[in-house]
Amino acid sequence: MPELPEVETTRRGILRFVRQRTIQSVIVREPRLRWRVPTEFVNAAVGQQVRAIRRRGKYLLFDLELGSIILHLGMSGSLRVMPASSAPLAHDHVDIVLDSGLCLRFNDPRRFGCVLWTTDDPLEHPLLKSLAPEPLSAKFDGTYLARAAARRSVAIKQLIMNSQIVVGVGNIYASEALFHAGIRPRRGAGRLRREEFDALVAAIRTVLRAAIRSGGTTLRDYVNPDGMPGYFRQKLFVYERTGEPCRKCRTPIRHFVQGQRSTYFCPKCQR
Numbered sequence: 001m002p003e004l005p006e007v008e009t010t011r012r013g014i015l016r017f018v019r020q021r022t023i024q025s026v027i028v029r030e031p032r033l034r035w036r037v038p039t040e041f042v043n044a045a046v047g048q049q050v051r052a053i054r055r056r057g058k059y060l061l062f063d064l065e066l067g068s069i070i071l072h073l074g075m076s077g078s079l080r081v082m083p084a085s086s087a088p089l090a091h092d093h094v095d096i097v098l099d100s101g102l103c104l105r106f107n108d109p110r111r112f113g114c115v116l117w118t119t120d121d122p123l124e125h126p127l128l129k130s131l132a133p134e135p136l137s138a139k140f141d142g143t144y145l146a147r148a149a150a151r152r153s154v155a156i157k158q159l160i161m162n163s164q165i166v167v168g169v170g171n172i173y174a175s176e177a178l179f180h181a182g183i184r185p186r187r188g189a190g191r192l193r194r195e196e197f198d199a200l201v202a203a204i205r206t207v208l209r210a211a212i213r214s215g216g217t218t219l220r221d222y223v224n225p226d227g228m229p230g231y232f233r234q235k236l237f238v239y240e241r242t243g244e245p246c247r248k249c250r251t252p253i254r255h256f257v258q259g260q261r262s263t264y265f266c267p268k269c270q271r
């Protein structure tokens, strides 16, 4: 599933091909995505210039002169820049054709993604309005996380993966960040010390930034089949490393299932 770093990598990768380009046409081959692709978007977007591409959580916002496209990659979606004339493949549901002769092509085999349209402030859209803070924003700090965790018995890993607390910390990044902060995933969120919240926030930022960096700036490097930025896997410390030696202390990495997700940790480095 594309996670926040992959979405940010996508944004950076497509930006220079799309910004300040005028939309020549919109081709919808399959409107039945998670929500139906609105027909008014097809007409309204044509002839408009793309002013900016923003990201909020895992949503990409294409700001046109009048109105914004709200796009989510869902479970299996991807966006590619290619010649508009290239033949569509299976699951190439939407093309946004630009005046450069290139198009932005949205592919989504499972169709959990969406392409929506709004003429209001997209940040006020019902899907985005109540999103929690961005993990890389100043609002997400140790004080914020400590407050969110106060008196909660939920495990710390589940707290940081809760998109109502902070957006975009998926399973890989939560596991890795807890390792770097030296915190066991199962600890009760409300029982962490103040400095542990600070360390965890710092670790979440570091892990996400590293993932975004290693995602690279070329689209070719975006998402390999398991959904991780190409170069990131070799830098993982615990995720999917069960039984392998910890990169810091050589203790075998352990694994258990938590909230239906696999969790990985080093029994020695994490307390």
Ligand SMILES: [Zn+2]
Binding pocket: 246, 247, 248, 249, 250, 251, 266, 267, 268, 269, 270
């Ligand atoms: Zn270790």
